[in-house]
Amino acid sequence: MQTGKIGVTTENIFPIIKKFLYSDHEIFLREIISNAVDATQKLKTMASAGDFKGELGDLTIRVSVDKKKKTITVTDAGVGMTSEEVDKYLNQIAFSSANDFLEKYKDQVNSMIGHFGLGFYSAFMVSDKVEVVSKSWDESEPAVKWTCDGSPEYQIEETERSGRGTDVILYIDKESKDFLEENKIEELLKKYCKFLPVEIAFGKEKEWKDGKYVETGKDKIINNTKPAWTIKPSELKDEDYMKFYRELYPVGDEPLFYIHLNVDYPFKLTGILYFPKIKTNIEIQKNKIQLYCNQVFVTDSVEGIVPEFLTLLHGVIDSPDIPLNVSRSYLQSDANVKKISSHITKKVADRLNDIFKNNREEFEKKWDNVKLFIDYGMITEEKFYEKASKFALFKNTDDKYFTYEEYENLIKENQTDKNKTLVYLYSTNKTDQFPYIEKAKNKGYDVLHLDGQLDIHLINHLETKFKDSRFVRVDSDVIDKLILKDDPKQAKLSKTRQDDIKSIFNIRLTNKEIYNVVPETLDENDSPVVITQSEFMRRMKEMSALGGGMNFYGELPDSYNLVVNVNHPLVVKISDEAENELGSKLQENMKEIERVKEEISFIEKEHGRKKPEEISQVEKDDLEKLRKELESYETARKEMLETFGSNSKVVKQLIDLALLANNMLRGEDLSTFVKRSVELL
Numbered sequence: 275m276q277t278g279k280i281g282v283t284t285e286n287i288f289p290i291i292k293k294f295l296y297s298d299h300e301i302f303l304r305e306i307i308s309n310a311v312d313a314t315q316k317l318k319t320m321a322s323a324g325d326f327k328g329e330l331g332d333l334t335i336r337v338s339v340d341k342k343k344k345t346i347t348v349t350d351a352g353v354g355m356t357s358e359e360v361d362k363y364l365n366q367i368a369f370s371s372a373n374d375f376l377e378k379y380k381d382q383v384n385s386m387i388g389h390f391g392l393g394f395y396s397a398f399m400v401s402d403k404v405e406v407v408s409k410s411w412d413e414s415e416p417a418v419k420w421t422c423d424g425s426p427e428y429q430i431e432e433t434e435r436s437g438r439g440t441d442v443i444l445y446i447d448k449e450s451k452d453f454l455e456e457n458k459i460e461e462l463l464k465k466y467c468k469f470l471p472v473e474i475a476f477g478k479e480k481e482w483k484d485g486k487y488v489e490t491g492k493d494k495i496i497n498n499t500k501p502a503w504t505i506k507p508s509e510l511k512d513e514d515y516m517k518f519y520r521e522l523y524p525v526g527d528e529p530l531f532y533i534h535l536n537v538d539y540p541f542k543l544t545g546i547l548y549f550p551k552i553k554t555n556i557e558i559q560k561n562k563i564q565l566y567c568n569q570v571f572v573t574d575s576v577e578g579i580v581p582e583f584l585t586l587l588h589g590v591i592d593s594p595d596i597p598l599n600v601s602r603s604y605l606q607s608d609a610n611v612k613k614i615s616s617h618i619t620k621k622v623a624d625r626l627n628d629i630f631k632n633n634r635e636e637f638e639k640k641w642d643n644v645k646l647f648i649d650y651g652m653i654t655e656e657k658f659y660e661k662a663s664k665f666a667l668f669k670n671t672d673d674k675y676f677t678y679e680e681y682e683n684l685i686k687e688n689q690t691d692k693n694k695t696l697v698y699l700y701s702t703n704k705t706d707q708f709p710y711i712e713k714a715k716n717k718g719y720d721v722l723h724l725d726g727q728l729d730i731h732l733i734n735h736l737e738t739k740f741k742d743s744r745f746v747r748v749d750s751d752v753i754d755k756l757i758l759k760d761d762p763k764q765a766k767l768s769k770t771r772q773d774d775i776k777s778i779f780n781i782r783l784t785n786k787e788i789y790n791v792v793p794e795t796l797d798e799n800d801s802p803v804v805i806t807q808s809e810f811m812r813r814m815k816e817m818s819a820l821g822g823g824m825n826f827y828g829e830l831p832d833s834y835n836l837v838v839n840v841n842h843p844l845v846v847k848i849s850d851e852a853e854n855e856l857g858s859k860l861q862e863n864m865k866e867i868e869r870v871k872e873e874i875s876f877i878e879k880e881h882g883r884k885k886p887e888e889i890s891q892v893e894k895d896d897l898e899k900l901r902k903e904l905e906s907y908e909t910a911r912k913e914m915l916e917t918f919g920s921n922s923k924v925v926k927q928l929i930d931l932a933l934l935a936n937n938m939l940r941g942e943d944l945s946t947f948v949k950r951s952v953e954l955l
């Protein structure tokens with residue numbers, strides 16, 4: 275028997291390993307099994323090169339648990355090790371690399387991913403003793419047994435083993451006894467070993483016999499050694515891709531499209547990505563892509579490796595070239611990772627473009643379900659936008675689809691305003707905004723239907739991309755003003771009477787929203803009163819609700835415009851009635867206003883000719899007095915008109931009708947409206 279001390283400075287590796295890798299103890303199984311897979315692959319390679327001439331035999335790797343002895347054993351029939359090799363690989367190289375690894379990363383263990391490179395010694399995270407029994411493929415070499423309890427002391431002795439291969443026996447420590455549960459092992463095997471390239475058996479298949487489950491003689495193989503991504507695309511059918519999707523995600527909707535990645539240069543990468551149905555809530559959809567390194571599962575948090583929007587996809591990526599044993603921040607700046615990331619982006623865009631070109635009908639059918647994904651990509655990745663803007667679609671309120679270019683051509687002639695700006699009209703809710711949509715259509719305009727989670731961000735983005743264009747919601751102004759074509763219509767009412775209309779319609783509404791009365795000279799056939807909401811304010815509020823960082827807007831109350839069409843016969847009639855009822859009072863009031871205004875402007879002119887210090891206090895006080903006087907006349911006029919307005923059933927009725935058309939007449943206001951309507955009839 276040989277005993278010795280492994281050449282390291284650390285006295286006892288247990289505490290270090292346990293302390294630093296606390297969060298991810300479970301990877302030990304992956305590491306031990308990966309070594310067994312490597313040993314098996316090596317043997318196969320030697321056999322095909324003719325260096326190994328013996329029988330390969332059954333190469334299945336076996337995992338077993340002995341609850342009584344508290345051991346987990348991983349057995350392979352790979353190349354095995356001679357006692358010299360055990361000494362070299364386990365005592366010197368493996369130990370020192372584990373040690374180096376811990377030294378190097380002890381400050382940032384929490385931020386590492388993959389945890390590769392710790393390899394064999396990760397076994398000590400869960401064991402207080404590890405035994406390796408190995409017999410080399412070289413039949414002249416005796417079997418060897420290596421034992422180590424994690425202190426730098428180990429023993430190597432000769433032993434018996436019936437054939438070529440290696441057993442790694444882990445004596446599981448107290449804190450890790452959960453790993454002795456079959457369910458737990460099975461869970462780990464499913465997570466990390468599901469697609470390893472050598473068959474792995476864990477126990478036996480069971481079958482239903484005489485009223486209970488009994489073990490059969492057949493090994494229970496837990497992995498698929500040839501997952502779809504390792505097979506040539508030309509050998510796979512659509513069904514195979516769907517079947518593989520189910521293997522990855524047993525529950526959930528069918529994916530919409532798939533894309534098979536196959537890159538050899540400048541890095542190696544294979545994989546299959548699926549486009550899932552994404553309707554709402556981006557957050558929930560993330561972290562479904564699984565990252566593999568030569569079929570060994572590494573992680574399913576791929577942020578930093580693929581662009582953010584791609585994390586909405588499902589599927590697998592396998593690359594031996596992604597450096598897995600380093601921290602995430604390093605990863606993001608790694609040149610290979612950057613290349614991988616932009617390559618995948620390009621492939622995804624190309625694939626979508628192919629589907630769009632070859633089967634537009636199919637593409638349109640699935641558009642609503644991939645839209646969120648594509649929009650997200652276009653907003654966040656310039657490179658993706660460049661490609662995707664060729665096949666991204668707009669849907670209008672008639673459920674017709676257009677590419678950006680097609681849509682521009684459709685509306686260019688009709689929807690360019692007098693300042694040469696192309697106006698894209700949109701609706702976020704076809705039911706609520708129905709009257710506005712209808713008006714726009716009657717004008718020959720087209721209205722987009724933008725009700726997606728990201729649409730508000732998308733149109734902000736598109737406004738920076740499209741030349742001389744802007745997006746406005748159909749209800750953000752009266753139809754003639756949405757797309758200003760020519761100068762405003764001739765006014766039927768004088769300027770003063772238009773101003774008076776503002777007061778007449780300024781009656782107190784019980785709704786908490788804020789209304790601002792805006793008289794407009796519109797077509798007399800247009801509605802008398804319309805409620806609109808400024809595009810800018812609404813969008814800012816929506817952005818801040820989505821967490822766009824514009825909190826100031828988020829806190830403002832909703833504010834609406836009550837647009838009164840002063841050319842509408844009913845409004846003219848109301849103005850006439852006010853004139854009849856208040857005529858002389860209004861005229862007198864106006865005379866006073868004009869008189870005071872004249873005096874003010876005279877004095878102001880006088881003062882304009884003097885230096886500030888030449889104006890006496892008395893003069894200043896006089897002016898102040900006149901201004902107060904003007905204010906009180908104006909207030910009196912306003913009050914007169916407001917009282918008239920609130921006594922007019924027609925005014926109230928017109929406002930309520932506008933609110934009703936906008937789905938904003940509620941509660942008490944609604945029942946008052948109904949009663950008043952009956953009275954008026």
Ligand code: ADP
Pocket residue numbers: 305309310313350352353354355363364368391392393394395440
């Ligand atoms: P790595 O696998 O990264 O090389 P490890 O620490 O996991 O590092 O393993 C160290 C070495 O021990 C391996 O490179 C291999 O030569 C040897 N080894 C480990 N497990 C086995 C095994 N089951 N069969 C044959 N050799 C093995």
